[in-house]
Amino acid sequence: MLELTGLRRTYGDLVALDDVSFTAPAGHIVGFVGPNGAGKTTAMRIALGVLTPDAGQVRWRGEPVDARVRRRFGYMPEERGLYPRMRVLDQLVYLARLHGVGRTDARRRALETLEVLGVAERAGDRVEALSLGNQQRVQLAAALVHEPELLVLDEPFSGLDPVGVDVLSAVLRRQATNHGVPVVFSSHQLDLVERLCDAVVLIDHGRIVAKGTIDELRARRQRRLFLVQVRGSARGWHDSIPGVDLAETTDDGDVLELADDVDEQRVLDLARSSGDVVRFGPVRPTLAELFREVVSA
Amino acid sequence: MSQGASEPRSTDRGSWRLVAARDFSVRFRDKGFLISTAITITVLTVFILLRAFGGESAPSFELGLTGNDAATILATVNELDEGAERRGIDLTTGFWDGEAAAEEAVRSGRLDAVLAEDGTLLGESSVPSQLTQLVLEAVARVRIAGALGEAGVPTGEVDALLDRPAIEVRTLVPVDPARDANAGIAFIAVLLAYGQLFGYGVWVATGVIEEKASRVVEILLSAIRPRQLLAGKIAGIGLLGVVQLVSIAAYAIVLSVATGALELPGVAVGIAFVVLAWFTMGFAFFAGLFAVSGSLVARTEELQNAMVPINLIIFVSFFISIGALESPDSTLSVAASVLPFSSALAMPVRIALGSATTAQIVLSIVLLVGGTAALVPLSARLYAGAVLKTGSRVKLRDAWRSARLTDGTTGSR
Numbered sequence: 260m261l262e263l264t265g266l267r268r269t270y271g272d273l274v275a276l277d278d279v280s281f282t283a284p285a286g287h288i289v290g291f292v293g294p295n296g297a298g299k300t301t302a303m304r305i306a307l308g309v310l311t312p313d314a315g316q317v318r319w320r321g322e323p324v325d326a327r328v329r330r331r332f333g334y335m336p337e338e339r340g341l342y343p344r345m346r347v348l349d350q351l352v353y354l355a356r357l358h359g360v361g362r363t364d365a366r367r368r369a370l371e372t373l374e375v376l377g378v379a380e381r382a383g384d385r386v387e388a389l390s391l392g393n394q395q396r397v398q399l400a401a402a403l404v405h406e407p408e409l410l411v412l413d414e415p416f417s418g419l420d421p422v423g424v425d426v427l428s429a430v431l432r433r434q435a436t437n438h439g440v441p442v443v444f445s446s447h448q449l450d451l452v453e454r455l456c457d458a459v460v461l462i463d464h465g466r467i468v469a470k471g472t473i474d475e476l477r478a479r480r481q482r483r484l485f486l487v488q489v490r491g492s493a494r495g496w497h498d499s500i501p502g503v504d505l506a507e508t509t510d511d512g513d514v515l516e517l518a519d520d521v522d523e524q525r526v527l528d529l530a531r532s533s534g535d536v537v538r539f540g541p542v543r544p545t546l547a548e549l550f551r552e553v554v555s556a
Numbered sequence: 557m558s559q560g561a562s563e564p565r566s567t568d569r570g571s572w573r574l575v576a577a578r579d580f581s582v583r584f585r586d587k588g589f590l591i592s593t594a595i596t597i598t599v600l601t602v603f604i605l606l607r608a609f610g611g612e613s614a615p616s617f618e619l620g621l622t623g624n625d626a627a628t629i630l631a632t633v634n635e636l637d638e639g640a641e642r643r644g645i646d647l648t649t650g651f652w653d654g655e656a657a658a659e660e661a662v663r664s665g666r667l668d669a670v671l672a673e674d675g676t677l678l679g680e681s682s683v684p685s686q687l688t689q690l691v692l693e694a695v696a697r698v699r700i701a702g703a704l705g706e707a708g709v710p711t712g713e714v715d716a717l718l719d720r721p722a723i724e725v726r727t728l729v730p731v732d733p734a735r736d737a738n739a740g741i742a743f744i745a746v747l748l749a750y751g752q753l754f755g756y757g758v759w760v761a762t763g764v765i766e767e768k769a770s771r772v773v774e775i776l777l778s779a780i781r782p783r784q785l786l787a788g789k790i791a792g793i794g795l796l797g798v799v800q801l802v803s804i805a806a807y808a809i810v811l812s813v814a815t816g817a818l819e820l821p822g823v824a825v826g827i828a829f830v831v832l833a834w835f836t837m838g839f840a841f842f843a844g845l846f847a848v849s850g851s852l853v854a855r856t857e858e859l860q861n862a863m864v865p866i867n868l869i870i871f872v873s874f875f876i877s878i879g880a881l882e883s884p885d886s887t888l889s890v891a892a893s894v895l896p897f898s899s900a901l902a903m904p905v906r907i908a909l910g911s912a913t914t915a916q917i918v919l920s921i922v923l924l925v926g927g928t929a930a931l932v933p934l935s936a937r938l939y940a941g942a943v944l945k946t947g948s949r950v951k952l953r954d955a956w957r958s959a960r961l962t963d964g965t966t967g968s969r
Contacts, residue, residue, distance in 0.1 A: 338771040359571075
């Protein structure tokens, strides 16, 4: 399990991270979500020891992380980078060896990783000769080649075509499920995060604003929203109900926000008495909606 | 590098060797390296061949003599031959019947000059001064010998008198007869070492920029510590510099001996060894600074500015070293050969000329090695603080500050 506790980092007057804490348990995929400049990259760099926090700790399996532990981590930085003129296979072997893998194993693992990511036939090419999509796959291979115990990936899906997205999703799932590797990745593709992740960490302006499974986030949200569609009713039938406000009007009906003390059954009764109720139910917000609510709050 | 086959090593200690191996082999196969080696070899070859077969060989002259007094002519020719031998001049003399024919031979270039009986030395547009001296001496000796003979001095005494040198040249300080040759070798060696120090230093800087600009450095630093990366890069590139210098020196010495351009190969080997030793120490001293200047900038184009201070130091020390070839014992030369900023180039010159004392040599080594040891942590910290700051030029102060703890352990103890 990876634990970040109380991380703080400033750049001059700018507070990039303020008391950031979250965990990534073994076998879990954690989505790290937040607007641009929220502090995702800073937090990930600190987790990998590329950057030093002003305060706080990074722990792995209960122990403070040092250089010895860190080289068993896999990292894909936000700023992609490989030696442009080095051949793909040579590059992966070199990186695997820097992570402590022996010579023969490094070669075998490099070839396997390229195979898994579907770029094995480009093993002998220089990186600069590859398409951006394939460079991205090699970059992922660089994070995976030494069979890391932890994966930290900064925007791994950006720049991938739909096939690449599927391949990477499967790879991450397999790493987590089969090898028990905690995976932390950041992304702006919230539908993807929702589909793939066991847990989500939402960060904004350097502070964690929400974390937990998506269901937990939904349950914990403050607003009680119900989508109601009543055929034949007068507009504004709900205006007079105390504690009920119109949040939004959609093609599928009105989204009503209920105060905490309002019983939804009473609202349903009132709806029924004003016309034919076609829809009535709690709104299951998407991650994107949760994100907007939390971030704009 | 034959570490474990299957078990991953748990520390990154020794990963500098992996870095060094990559940096060495990538550049060894680089076209720029091959081209620069080829150019150096070509220049040296031309230089050595010129020395072996060119201008340095003994001067040779063709001199004609005319006249009717056979005894005087014979005596003059004798004196000329002896004088030529003393001076190491290759002289051919010949008797010409008739001044007109001899004059024609001078005009056509077959003769360098003609000596007539009346003492006229005739050249085409000028007479080489060495030949003039030779003839002057021979004619004077013939006349003096003639006059003394007429005065009744016995022939043996005349010869003894004339053969005793008139003056003997001595110096207060003993002069090594091979000093000129040594200075020549030292000059070439320092020129090579200067090019090497500068060229390989720039290679370290551009290597750092390459990793920074391609962003690969962030991946590297997630696997190993900045110090390992820096040490590996300097070691790999430095080793290539040493290998190249050794190969070039070996080639030059072998070629010089084979062609006879060099009479004392032992001296050249000694000088080459000294230059190599001080190059290695000097490279270690400067390479960290080159790496820092590379880590401060975002693109290769900005490197020139960042390197100005280092360039200036190396350039000035190169010129002091050239000056030391002339005056190895001047205060400037002595100081430069001891201070770590300039000793890499200046000390080999003074050693080659035999002017450095043991104490100065030891002090030079101590200061250079000690200076390097003091500079390494400084460079490593600045490098670590700057190398991840992509985008724009990094200020030294910011690099220093942001590196507070970056070497290895996250502030988590």
